[in-house]
Amino acid sequence: MKKIVTILGARPQFIKGAVLSREIAKCKDLEEVIIHTGQHYDANMSAVFFEEMGIPTPAYHLNINGLSHGAMTGQMLAEIEKVLLQEKPAAVVVFGDTNSTLAGALAAKKLGIKLVHIEAGLRSFNMQMPEEINRILTDRISDLLLCPTQQAMDNLELEGYDHIENTVVKSGDIMKDAVHYYSRLSAEKSNVLSQLGLTASPFVLATIHRQENTDDLSKLKAIFKGLESIGLQEKVVVPLHPRTKAILEKHGLQYNITFIAPVGYFDMMELLKHCSMVVTDSGGLQKEAFFHKKHCVIARNETEWVELVEHGFATIVGSDTEILQEAYTAFKTKKSDFSMNLFGENIGGTIMKEIQQLIELS
Numbered sequence: 485m486k487k488i489v490t491i492l493g494a495r496p497q498f499i500k501g502a503v504l505s506r507e508i509a510k511c512k513d514l515e516e517v518i519i520h521t522g523q524h525y526d527a528n529m530s531a532v533f534f535e536e537m538g539i540p541t542p543a544y545h546l547n548i549n550g551l552s553h554g555a556m557t558g559q560m561l562a563e564i565e566k567v568l569l570q571e572k573p574a575a576v577v578v579f580g581d582t583n584s585t586l587a588g589a590l591a592a593k594k595l596g597i598k599l600v601h602i603e604a605g606l607r608s609f610n611m612q613m614p615e616e617i618n619r620i621l622t623d624r625i626s627d628l629l630l631c632p633t634q635q636a637m638d639n640l641e642l643e644g645y646d647h648i649e650n651t652v653v654k655s656g657d658i659m660k661d662a663v664h665y666y667s668r669l670s671a672e673k674s675n676v677l678s679q680l681g682l683t684a685s686p687f688v689l690a691t692i693h694r695q696e697n698t699d700d701l702s703k704l705k706a707i708f709k710g711l712e713s714i715g716l717q718e719k720v721v722v723p724l725h726p727r728t729k730a731i732l733e734k735h736g737l738q739y740n741i742t743f744i745a746p747v748g749y750f751d752m753m754e755l756l757k758h759c760s761m762v763v764t765d766s767g768g769l770q771k772e773a774f775f776h777k778k779h780c781v782i783a784r785n786e787t788e789w790v791e792l793v794e795h796g797f798a799t800i801v802g803s804d805t806e807i808l809q810e811a812y813t814a815f816k817t818k819k820s821d822f823s824m825n826l827f828g829e830n831i832g833g834t835i836m837k838e839i840q841q842l843i844e845l846s
């Protein structure tokens with residue numbers, strides 16, 4: 485039986501990994517070995533996703549977190565290498581753009597193990613973002629690059645990937661499968677709406693956690709001021725990321741907003757289904773808003789998911805309070821047709837077929 489090692493570490497990777505785990509489980513000749521790096525470790529940032537989404541228990545838990553980028557990536561690299569030497573997988577799969585992604589990619593490639601990157605080709609063209617560095621380096625050494633969008637394919641072509649020995653495939657966005665699968669179950673599994681008293685009143689769902697916003701107090705304050713002013717019209721619900729929470733607490737910043745602890749995926753699906761709009765600096769949430777037919781205000785200066793902006797489903801406001809308020813007001817009355825297929829179909833199945841082919845060739 486051949487083994488596939490999947491590297492998970494951060495919340496969005498658990499969600500993407502859940503889709504792939506279900507696909508791998510369908511293949512009788514394949515065994516999945518999950519390495520959890522420990523990058524996210526709070527119960528509501530990690531365990532809840534394994535429980536709710538039925539992700540197999542990781543075979544290895546590295547428990548590496550709370551370090552600087554270099555130290556974290558270095559320790560992960562060393563520990564993942566040990567596991568790969570022991571498990572001898574046919575392929576290693578990494579997701580997205582975190583330090584866990586880069587560490588897993590480097591460990592696999594240097595051992596000559598086939599490397600698969602899910603969510604390849606995304607670019608923000610902002611090298612200040614640690615995620616941008618991680619994704620560029622991971623793409624460059626991957627054997628199979630699975631792109632979520634045509635834009636991601638175009639980005640790689642522009643970087644000369646036509647001349648690099650690897651396989652680049654437009655697979656579609658794996659998160660779409662997660663949303664479709666879990667939002668069918670969430671109404672039964674979640675009571676977040678009644679818990680928060682949201683069944684009758686409209687509300688905006690917001691998340692803020694990107695380092696570029698949390699590390700710059702003036703940006704963070706401007707965004708939360710914008711959210712607070714929206715709150716005068718309808719409730720603003722913010723599941724608060726631990727990093728943002730720590731910074732707000734450190735500086736004694738308080739806002740008249742409904743802050744809640746990070747929620748599990750079923751709660752998130754219900755919040756997305758019933759909110760009026762999303763305000764976020766998250767990558768994943770921008771698309772989930774679209775899948776749930778909601779407009780999205782992006783509190784960043786750029787996005788990797790440019791098609792959402794091009795087609796008017798989302799708008800970029802940076803960290804400007806007034807522009808944020810204007811975007812909210814404009815979307816309040818805007819009607820959009822969300823039926824456009826921007827992110828593919830049967831993505832998990834396509835990805836699995838490509839991985840099978842890669843392994844057979846090796």
Ligand code: UDP
Pocket residue numbers: 495496499691693723724745746747748749752765766767768769772
């Ligand atoms: N998410 C969640 N609970 C929360 C906040 C986010 O389940 O309280 C989910 C969200 O629906 C999306 C993913 O976490 O699927 C996004 O993760 P995050 O924003 O941390 O990372 P990014 O997508 O920006 O890399």
